[in-house]
Amino acid sequence: MKSSVAHMKQSSGHNRRETHSSYRRSSSPEDRYTEQERSPRGRGYSDYSRSDYERARRGYSYDDSMESRSRDGEKRRERERDADHRKRSRKSPSPDRRSPARGVRQSSPQEEPTWKKKKDELGPLLTRTGGAYIPPAKLRMMQEQITDKSSLAYQRMSWEALKKSINGLINKVNISNISIIIQELLQENIVRGRGLLSRSVLQAQSASPIFTHVYAALVAIINSKFPQIGELILKRLILNFRKGYRRNDKQLCLTASKFVAHLINQNVAHEVLCLEMLTLLLERPTDDSAEVAIGFLKECGLKLTQVSPRGINAIFERLRNILHESEIDKRVQYMIEVMFAVRKDGFKDHPVILEGLDLVEEDDQFTHMLPLEDDYNPEDVLNVFKMDPNFMENEEKYKAIKKEILDEGDSDSNTDRGAGSSEDEEEEEEEEEGEDEEGGKVWLCKHSGMR
Numbered sequence: 138m139k140s141s142v143a144h145m146k147q148s149s150g151h152n153r154r155e156t157h158s159s160y161r162r163s164s165s166p167e168d169r170y171t172e173q174e175r176s177p178r179g180r181g182y183s184d185y186s187r188s189d190y191e192r193a194r195r196g197y198s199y200d201d202s203m204e205s206r207s208r209d210g211e212k213r214r215e216r217e218r219d220a221d222h223r224k225r226s227r228k229s230p231s232p233d234r235r236s237p238a239r240g241v242r243q244s245s246p247q248e249e250p251t252w253k254k255k256k257d258e259l260g261p262l263l264t265r266t267g268g269a270y271i272p273p274a275k276l277r278m279m280q281e282q283i284t285d286k287s288s289l290a291y292q293r294m295s296w297e298a299l300k301k302s303i304n305g306l307i308n309k310v311n312i313s314n315i316s317i318i319i320q321e322l323l324q325e326n327i328v329r330g331r332g333l334l335s336r337s338v339l340q341a342q343s344a345s346p347i348f349t350h351v352y353a354a355l356v357a358i359i360n361s362k363f364p365q366i367g368e369l370i371l372k373r374l375i376l377n378f379r380k381g382y383r384r385n386d387k388q389l390c391l392t393a394s395k396f397v398a399h400l401i402n403q404n405v406a407h408e409v410l411c412l413e414m415l416t417l418l419l420e421r422p423t424d425d426s427a428e429v430a431i432g433f434l435k436e437c438g439l440k441l442t443q444v445s446p447r448g449i450n451a452i453f454e455r456l457r458n459i460l461h462e463s464e465i466d467k468r469v470q471y472m473i474e475v476m477f478a479v480r481k482d483g484f485k486d487h488p489v490i491l492e493g494l495d496l497v498e499e500d501d502q503f504t505h506m507l508p509l510e511d512d513y514n515p516e517d518v519l520n521v522f523k524m525d526p527n528f529m530e531n532e533e534k535y536k537a538i539k540k541e542i543l544d545e546g547d548s549d550s551n552t553d554r555g556a557g558s559s560e561d562e563e564e565e566e567e568e569e570e571g572e573d574e575e576g577g578k579v580w581l582c583k584h585s586g587m588r
Contacts, residue, residue, distance in 0.1 A: 271297075276294060276297075276298060279294060280294050280295070286528070286529055287526075287528045287529050289524055292522075292524055292525060292528055293522060296330075296522045299325055299326060299329070299330045299333065300330065300333050302325050303322070303325060303327070303330055303333050303334050303337050304333075304337050306318050306321055306322050306325075307334075307337040307338055307341050307352075307355075308337075308341060310348075310351055310352070310355055311348070311351055312351060312491070312493050312494065313493075315351065315354060315355060315358075315494070315496070316496070318355070319355070319358050319359075320543070322334075322359070323362075323539055323542055323543060324539065326531075326532065326535045327359070327363065327366065328363065328366075328531075328535055328538075329525075329531065329535070331363070331365065331366045331369055331519060332369070332516060332517070332518075332519025332520040332521075333519075333520060334359075334366060335366065335369050335370045335373055335519075336520055338352055338355070338356060338370060339370070339373060339374070339377070339396075342392065342396050343389075343392045346391070346392050346395055349392075349395050349396055349399050350399050350490075350491050350494060351494065352396070352399075353396065353399035353400050353402065353403050353405070353494075354403060354490075354494040354496060356370055356400065356403070356405060357400070357403035357404070357405050357496070357497050357502070358496055358497055360405050360502075360503055361497050361498075361501040361502060361503060362542055364503045364505070367405050367503065367505065368505050368507070369516060369519075371397075371400060371405065371406055371505055371507055372507065372513040372514070372515060372516075373515050374393055374396055374397055374400070375397075375410075375507060375509060375513060376513055376515055377389060377393045378390060378393035378394060378397065378414065379509070381393060382417070382418075385425065387425045387428070387429060390425075390429045391428075391429055391432055394414060394429055394432065394433040395432065395433070395436055397410065397411070397414065397433075398411065398433055398436035398437035399436060399437075401437050401440055402436070402437055402440050402489045402490055403490065403497070403502075404497075404502045404504050405502075405503075405504065405505065406504070406505055406507065407504055407505065407506045407507070408437075408440065408441060408444050408445050408448070409506070409508070410507060410508070410509060411433075411437055411441060412441075412445065412448045412452070413508065413509040413510075414433065414509060415430055415433065415434065415452050416452075417509065418430040418433070419452070419455050419456070419459065422459050422463055422465065423465075424465055424466045424468075424469050427459060427465060427469045427472070427473070428469060428472060430456075431456075431472050431473065431476050434452065434476060435476070435479060435484075435487050436487060438479070438480065438484050438487065439483075439484035439487060439488065439489050440489050442480075442484070443489075453476075453477070453480065456473050456476065456477075457477075459473065460473045460474070
């Protein structure tokens with residue numbers, strides 16, 4: 138029995154070896170190579186090779202598996218070819234990419250986008266908010282070429298010229314040339330450009346706080362002729378101070394409060410605004426708020442002493458309480474002590490108005506009563522260009538106002554010159570009489586000598 142079972146196993150193994158050897162003989166070497174290349178065994182996958190061996194050992198048919206493998210191999214080769222083709226296409230740019238200039242040349246002007254046509258149709262001043270830079274000579278030539286003075290292009294050109302002129306004049310002002318700058322400013326339509334003027338003055342003052350007294354004198358002169366411009370500047374100053382106080386921006390508070398102090402000295406702002414600002418700064422004192430209050434008080438302390446002695450006494454009493462009771466920095470304590478010393482000396486280093494800047498008569502001064510906590514409109518829309526349907530009419534109105542103001546200035550200067558010339562003539566006559574008397578004395582001496 139055992140021998141028969143062993144004989145059957147041996148015969149079955151012999152049959153399987155024969156079928157496998159016959160399959161190996163029937164397939165050519167090229168087929169066997171491709172089969173190895175396709176099969177996972179050639180790529181080192183032992184699981185797949187083991188499954189093939191098991192199938193062969195169990196006597197499964199290889200026809201179905203061969204067909205499926207061949208189909209899989211063809212699909213895989215197609216995918217590899219597609220991937221290679223994509224890689225080559227990425228590495229080598231397309232003809233359109235290689236020569237963009239050719240594509241531009243081939244495109245006809247009719248196919249250009251509409252936005253480009255619109256941009257070409259617009260003038261160079263209308264392409265950007267600030268306008269393109271145009272040399273002054275070319276700008277004048279362009280203005281002369283425009284016949285319609287009320288057109289959008291002409292108004293935009295005049296607006297750009299107005300903005301550049303105001304900025305340039307504000308940046309050039311100092312104590313020696315302030316009267317000349319005022320005359321040149323009045324030549325421009327500062328009623329139309331009051332937003333530009335306010336912005337330029339505030340920007341120049343914040344950039345150069347050391348010239349605050351000059352800008353305050355400039356604002357005082359303009360305020361005497363155009364109070365709405367002075368009011369607009371003061372409103373924006375108050376809003377800047379409140380914004381800096383909310384944001385804990387010490388530098389903004391310092392510059393804004395210094396400008397307000399000099400406007401109070403020039404009687405553009407009322408002293409109540411000063412007392413409100415000092416009360417706000419010293420209500421809940423910190424190191425920064427106390428420093429801002431002391432700097433503010435140095436600039437307008439003498440003016441407050443003259444117009445509101447009770448108010449300044451209350452402010453200094455509050456400073457004394459802060460010095461003794463509050464926990465503040467040693468540096469701020471020293472600043473408060475210095476402030477008391479400055480008050481004791483009578484603010485001799487901080488006069489109300491510097492010499493050469495008291496240019497407005499007391500009757501012409503216009504003081505604005507603007508509280509600190511009111512809601513103000515900064516009128517930022519005045520900073521940007523807007524077409525005026527009554528442009529020519531408003532220009533003629535400003536020309537009449539300008540002529541009236543400048544004629545008044547000329548008449549005043551002529552009267553001053555006349556008074557000065559009459560005084561000079563009187564002095565010359567007195568000198569001539571003195572010379573005659575001296576001559577007579579000399580002549581008498583000669584006669585006495587001859588005798």
